[in-house]
Amino acid sequence: MKSIFIANSKGGCGSTSLSYLMSAYYNLDCITNTPPMMDFLSLTVFSSSASRIPKNLLKSENAIYDLRGSDVQLQSLLNDLASVVSHFIIPTATDAVSICHTVNLVNHAHALGLPVSIVINNYRTEKNLNAAHISLRDLLPHTPIFSLRYTTLFGRLTYDGRAWLEKVHHSKGEGRLLNTLDQIHEMFDQILGHTGGCKNAK
Numbered sequence: 001m002k003s004i005f006i007a008n009s010k011g012g013c014g015s016t017s018l019s020y021l022m023s024a025y026y027n028l029d030c031i032t033n034t035p036p037m038m039d040f041l042s043l044t045v046f047s048s049s050a051s052r053i054p055k056n057l058l059k060s061e062n063a064i065y066d067l068r069g070s071d072v073q074l075q076s077l078l079n080d081l082a083s084v085v086s087h088f089i090i091p092t093a094t095d096a097v098s099i100c101h102t103v104n105l106v107n108h109a110h111a112l113g114l115p116v117s118i119v120i121n122n123y124r125t126e127k128n129l130n131a132a133h134i135s136l137r138d139l140l141p142h143t144p145i146f147s148l149r150y151t152t153l154f155g156r157l158t159y160d161g162r163a164w165l166e167k168v169h170h171s172k173g174e175g176r177l178l179n180t181l182d183q184i185h186e187m188f189d190q191i192l193g194h195t196g197g198c199k200n201a202k
């Protein structure tokens with residue numbers, strides 16, 4: 001599995017949450033400059049003020065980079081990572097500021113020749129989703145756009161972590177969250193163009 005970069009210079013759009021789920025699903029190491037409050041299985045942290053990726057952390061396989069920073073910082077980190085990551089995923093909220101940050105980053109990724117996908121994340125109404133979708137499609141007509149509605153799954157993960165995620169089952173009345181998790185996994189496979197069977201062995 002090739003390495004993946006997830007980020008948006010607008011914080012709070014869901015980079016860390018999606019990295020968490022993606023690293024769990026594909027069994028990827030997570031490399032981050034902002035340690036989350038969750039129990040990642042395999043987490044490597046480097047300085048949040050760094051504008052270069054430490055050379056020993058440039059991994060072309062089985063890594064997910066969850067990086068936080070300003071537009072300029074992320075563009076610099078992306079320059080370093082362009083040769084090792086195969087895909088850049090940008091989660092965005094539906095507001096105009098998040099969309100503006102998203103468009104800047106997509107354009108930078110395109111200039112580097114990196115495939116990029118957008119996830120309109122954490123939206124609560126179809127109206128907001130549609131408005132964000134139309135703006136993004138107009139500004140970035142060739143970029144794949146996915147969406148993920150607000151879900152209580154993310155709160156559960158924050159409090160109960162990976163141990164809960166791995167044990168969750170229908171008998172505890174959490175089937176609805178499992179369905180959501182299945183949908184998120186399906187979205188990841190679609191983003192990466194996987195048709196199943198591409199996960200790393202756990």
Ligand SMILES: Nc1ncnc2c1ncn2[C@@H]1O[C@H](COP(=O)(O)OP(=O)(O)O)[C@@H](O)[C@H]1O
Nearest residue numbers: 011012013014015016017122149150151154155
């Ligand atoms: N789809 C979603 N549904 C519900 N809450 C979400 C969703 N995506 C993100 N969140 C919440 O939003 C907050 C910010 O998410 P986070 O992943 O930390 O963003 P970032 O890493 O981009 O700053 C967290 O509290 C997270 O649980």
Ligand SMILES: [Mg+2]
Nearest residue numbers: 015016034068
């Ligand atoms: Mg984060």
